[in-house]
Amino acid sequence: MRRLASVVCAMSLLLSAAVGSAAETLIELPTRAGVIQPFLLREAPNPVGVVVLFAGGHGRLGLHREDDAVKLDWGRNNFLVRSRVHFTDQGFHVLLVDAPSDRRGEAGMLDGFRHSAEHMADLAAVLQWVNDRFGLPVWLVGTSRGTESATALALHAGTGIQGLVLSAPMTRENRRGLSLLEMTLDAIHVPVLLVAHRQDACRSTPPEGVEELEVALVHAPRVQVQWWEGGEAPRGEPCQGLTPHGFLGIEREVVQGMSGFMSANQTR
Structure with missing residues (x-):
């Protein structure tokens, strides 16, 4: 069956940093x-694929060099940012995407940039770099507002990517960007994983929106939903990362679930 649901508890500046067991x-x-x-690259020792990660919010991570290490100015609490080590543990090279140099103002990649032609041009260059360097299957992974970038790129890249993973996906209208339900989801022809926490209280990413996305992805060859519950007590507002919206306390398990879907659906 196509649809399954599961309930589960160029120029480079080379800067190396020890985070976990892999250099960044x-x-x-x-x-x-x-x-x-800019983007952060974290390499797995025995890679099976590549994940391109899109953090939520304005996405302006401020990646930079400090004391011979890679640092970021913002986003440490974001689910994907703090979970990147778990992806390399599962055998995936990680690319963590920052805002481009012309979007370093306060708005970052908000206010329509995440689905713009300029953003797609930047990300197409990133995908070309990844393909030239690694030649491995590439998955786009977004969380919260980052799901807008990931979905827009999936539409732009077509079958040039392996698939799409959307955690806490944006399904309600918001003046700072598009809801995924406003996008041409019937033009997506790659496997899609939808990941949600049943206690997510963020107004832009309600759990019921995941079911609407599942219905709208009519031409994806496989759509799976992974529902999560539990974790640690929230520390912050509902749309912030240290809450069920960001899978607080169950990060490793969520990434393992994502990785299982990606490994099972790689065709090249």
């Missing part, structure tokens, strides 16, 4: 005229 590198890739697209 900051890459600064020229994309559009005069624009640099």
Whole structure:
């Protein structure tokens, strides 16, 4: 069956940092005229694929060098940012995408940039870099507002990617960007995993929105929903990362669930 539901409890600046067992590198890739697209690269020792991670909110991580290490100014509490070690533990190289050099103001990648032609041009260059360097299956993984970037790129890249993973997906209208339900989801033709916490209280990512997404992804060859519960007591507002919205306390298990889906659906 196509649909399954599961309930489960160029120019580079090379900067190495010890985070867990893998080194991290900051890459600064020229994309559009005069624009640099930064991203953090974390390599797995025996890779089976690559995940391109999109944090939520404004997405302006502020990746930079400090004391011979890769640091970030914002986003440490974001689910995907703090969980990147778990992806490499599962055998996936990690690319963590920052805002480009022309989006370093307060709004970052909000206010329509995440589905813009400029963003797609930057990310197409990132995908080309990944394919040239690794030649491995590439998965797009977004959380919260980052699901807008991931979905827009999936539509832009078509079958040039292996699949799409959306955690706490944006399904309600918001003036700072699109709801995924406003996008042409019937044009997605790759496997899609939807990941949600039943206690997510963020107004933009309600659990019931996941079921609406599942229905709308009519041409994805496989759509699976992973529902999660429990974890640690929330520390912050409902749309912040240290809450059920960010899978607080169950990060490793959630990434293992994502990785299981990705490994089972790789075709090249």
